[in-house]
Amino acid sequence: MSIPTIVTIGKATQDVFLKSSKAFKPHEHKGVLYEQLPLGQKLDLDEVIFTTGGNVTNAAVTFARQGLHSKYIWALGLDVSSQVILDALDSDGVDTSGVVQDQSYRASYSTILLSSSGERTILNYRGTDLAGDGKPLDLSILASADWVYLSALGNIDLLEVIITKCAEYGVKVMLNPASSELKEMAKLKSLLEDVTVLAVNKEEAQQIVEGQSVEELARHVTHYCPVTIVSDGPHGAVTTDGRTIVTAGMYEDVPVIDRTGAGDAFGSGFLSQFSQGKSLKDSIIFASANSTSVVRQIGAKAGILHLGVTLHDMPLAEKPF
Numbered sequence: 001m002s003i004p005t006i007v008t009i010g011k012a013t014q015d016v017f018l019k020s021s022k023a024f025k026p027h028e029h030k031g032v033l034y035e036q037l038p039l040g041q042k043l044d045l046d047e048v049i050f051t052t053g054g055n056v057t058n059a060a061v062t063f064a065r066q067g068l069h070s071k072y073i074w075a076l077g078l079d080v081s082s083q084v085i086l087d088a089l090d091s092d093g094v095d096t097s098g099v100v101q102d103q104s105y106r107a108s109y110s111t112i113l114l115s116s117s118g119e120r121t122i123l124n125y126r127g128t129d130l131a132g133d134g135k136p137l138d139l140s141i142l143a144s145a146d147w148v149y150l151s152a153l154g155n156i157d158l159l160e161v162i163i164t165k166c167a168e169y170g171v172k173v174m175l176n177p178a179s180s181e182l183k184e185m186a187k188l189k190s191l192l193e194d195v196t197v198l199a200v201n202k203e204e205a206q207q208i209v210e211g212q213s214v215e216e217l218a219r220h221v222t223h224y225c226p227v228t229i230v231s232d233g234p235h236g237a238v239t240t241d242g243r244t245i246v247t248a249g250m251y252e253d254v255p256v257i258d259r260t261g262a263g264d265a266f267g268s269g270f271l272s273q274f275s276q277g278k279s280l281k282d283s284i285i286f287a288s289a290n291s292t293s294v295v296r297q298i299g300a301k302a303g304i305l306h307l308g309v310t311l312h313d314m315p316l317a318e319k320p321f
């Protein structure tokens, strides 16, 4: 089998993590935890970490580090954040030649306040949202893909345009919907017939179908698309193709330093193997290892596994659907 080409499309951000054990202490008021920053004062930080994020740019890095042909398409600007994002993707071997760069676009920018307890508050600048018709992107690049991995497009119409194009070209789609896609549930459901793999967490699955356990939810989602993955944080995940159902536990019980990018590492980790013809079981083991590695480090990309890493066994059960 030749090496698969995976195209990713969606938002990109520059993420700046500010760590302070003193300044970012959680304060509780009426059952809600608050970050309290007194106005007019200067507060000391322990550490500042610049990274990049955006769900699909994280996925693109998983694909590239696993030796696949990874192409990223989006519209970015000439601002510092856009440049940093492109440099990060280039240095990981992601093909960014399909990125449209113009001074009228701005990348997203997130400032993440990390307290010592692992709690975080995110200040997010959305950056430029793309129009629903997909302009100015050249979507003919999709024809060169074996798979397209989609998340966080910020616009359900754009998602529809891309999924429809993929169906036309006969390109398989994996979707890991983000909040902007999930809030248009009726539309999202109508698009699932052209999606091959859907990855959602437990709460997201409950917005799509009825069900209590992750297994029940995964079974119900197969009414919409052929392959389903439902993850449940440290409790693991279930994947099924309607014939086999695989239940995975925790890959490793690690101290969580920063869970940003856990879902991206999981979804893209799965597809990096599944697209190469690996079984559901092998794909979910790699997904679990990749996401476990990501939560051990600050930022969504630092922990993404490289090709040739040695994996170990994990609690896992496989049975007929």
Ligand SMILES: Nc1ncnc2c1ncn2[C@@H]1O[C@H](COP(=O)(O)OP(=O)(O)OP(=O)(O)O)[C@@H](O)[C@H]1O
Pocket (backbone or CB within 6 Å): 200, 201, 202, 231, 232, 233, 234, 236, 237, 250, 251, 252, 253, 254, 256, 259, 260, 261, 262, 263, 264, 266, 287, 288, 289, 291, 292, 295
């Ligand atoms: N605390 C943890 N310890 C170990 N592994 C974890 C932990 N949290 C998440 N993971 C791994 O990451 C995978 C995906 O996590 P989760 O179900 O929270 O996804 P998500 O809610 O989509 O995440 P995101 O908020 O990044 O979108 C899990 O199946 C697990 O393998």
Ligand SMILES: [Mg+2]
Pocket (backbone or CB within 6 Å): 201, 263, 264
């Ligand atoms: Mg998620």
